[in-house]
Amino acid sequence: MEQWLSLFEGFKYNLILFFVTILCAVPLGLLITFCSMSKFKPLSFVSKVFVWIIRGTPLMLQLFVIYYAPGILFNTPMRSRLIAAIIAFIVNYASYFSEIYRGGIEGIPKGQYEAGQVLGLTKTQVFTKVVLFQVIKRIVPPMGNEIMTLVKDTSLARIIGVGEIMMSAERFSKEGLIWPLFSTGLFFLAMCGILTILFGKLEKKLDYYKS
Amino acid sequence: MAILEVRDLYKSFGKTEVLKGINFSMEKGEIIAVLGSSGSGKTTLLRCINFLETATSGKVFADGECILDASDKKKIPAAEMRRRQLNFGLVFQSFNLFPQYNVLENVTLAPKLLARENPDFKQRKRELFAGIEDNARELLSRVGLSDKLDNYPCELSGGQQQRVSISRALALDPKILFFDEPTSALDPELTNEILKVIKDLAQKHMTMVIVTHEIEFARNVADRIIFMNEGKVLEDGTPEEVIEHPKNERTKAFLSKML
Known part of the structure; x- marks a missing residue:
């Protein structure tokens, strides 16, 4: 029981990471899309290079950079691990979203x-x-x-010591108790299951017309 | 006074000159059919007049007012551009209906958005919208689509979609209605539906410019035919003059192939 509670406690952080990222990355992605589609060339160039860097490097590396770089470069260490992780996730996912938006916008026929x-x-x-x-x-x-990928990626926050579910589970495996680590999968499965249903419903709702 | 006058209109895409000095004018209530082979510049002409392409040089007058002067590089405010745009309506070859809206909404969308610009919109919203919807229903019943108001474009045949798009253009009460090959995307059976609608508009003295490949139809409906070739107007006269007694060899060759 204690193990389960501890896992729930950790998963809370995964959920915070998930929802805050969605909330901020969805609009930020649109902003990046507008920048990279802008007719003002320098702006579109800068934003395309930015997206290239973010999509072209591991999210884990970005977590390290955002957590450690302020302290090393500017001598102002990140105060909160969670905030560092949130920033990394928002920036990373906004870049991916922006490319999805761009594809969606460019796919609309000129005639419209x-x-x-x-x-x-x-x-x-x-x-x-x-x-x-x-x-x-x-x-x-x-x-x-x-x-769906984001749900699982939130576990990467563990790498900079955010006390999310993986970290909670690891505590037990160090004491020789391995099942809590395996059980973390259930949390992610449940979350992804709910999202699959929600997105299925949304797709169906939008299916009232064909373009 | 001419309701439309086009003066020395030129248009190039890069090095390719597509329009090489187009001149014509038309009177209110007149119906002009524009004929010509593919690549003669008919569609480009329509698109330039409707501000979908930027003319390289030349002028266009609507009702005596200069609405396009390619030599004037001053940027025209967006609101003024829209006012000028609304002189004309345009029916596309590929309909371009808005797929997410039903038939009635497709027709009422633009008038409703425009009504918001009324100074007393807030007080009269209900009344204005009711008027717009009644008008849309009336237009749609004229083209035989009263029972399709709630359908989405994807549920309609091509001919029905084109009739919706004609109603959509008419809902803004344009001075001139332009058709860009309105039947080219339709099979012959559906083509007749559209031609009937255009004939019906002709009887109501709608001023129209119709780019078409339907020579028979042009002869029956148009007051005047303009024949274009390689970016120039080769013939401009009554159907009788252009189709029965073309002056130009190029026109003769085109007509003999088409008829």
Whole structure:
């Protein structure tokens, strides 16, 4: 019983990491998309290089860098391991999301924008009233995938000592009790199961039309 | 006064010159069919007039007002651009309906957004929207789609989709309605549906410019035919003049292939 409680205690951190990351990375990703699709070349170049670096290096390495670099470079150590982990996850996932958004936006036929324009819609209205919904429909499946990966990636926070579920379980395995470590899988499975159902429902809801 | 006047319109894509000085004007209530082989610049002409392409040089007047002057590089405010845009309606070859909205919503979307710009929108919202919806229902019943109001575009045939898109353009009450090969994406049976709708509009004296490959239809409906070839207007006259007695060899060759 004590072991289970300890695992729940640890999983709380996984959940915090998960929800805060989703909440911040979803809009930040859109911002990155707009930057990399911008007609202002320097901005789009910088944001593309940024996305390349983030997607091209291991998340584990990014966790190290964000946790240790401020202390080494600027002599101002990160106060909170959890905040360092949250920042790393947000930046990493926003980059992945931004590429999913970009694919979704670029996949909308030009005719939709043109129809909006000749009907006298403003550029903002074309985006919010015509394009956005179609983009959402397109990106739900790949977003579901990415979000599922995030659930499991939260365990990486252990590497900079965030007391999440893996770390809780390791404490017991050091004392020779291995089953709590294996049981962590159940938590991730449960979470992913719930998300699978939710995304399935969402996809079905958006399935009322075909484009 | 001419409702539309196009003066010396040129358009190049990179080094390719697609429009090489187009001139024509039309009166209110007139119906012009634009004929020509693929690549003659018909569609580009329509797209330039409707601001979907930026003309390289030339001018366009609507109702006497200069709405496009390619030599004037000053940036025109977005609101003013939209006002100019709304002089015209455009029906696309591939319909371009909004897939996530049902038939009625497709027709009412733009007028409802436009109504928001009324100064007394807040007080009169209900009344304005009711008027827009009644008008949309009326337009859709005219094209025989009263029983499809709640359907989504993906549930309609191509001909039905095109009729929705015509209603959608008409809902904004344009001075001139342009058609860009409105039947090219349709099989012959459905083509007739659309031609009937256009004929019906002709009887109501709608001013229209129709880019088409349907020569028979052009002869029956249009008051005037413009024949384009390689970015120039080769013929401009009544169907009788252009189709029965073309002046130009190129026109003769085109017509003999098509008829």
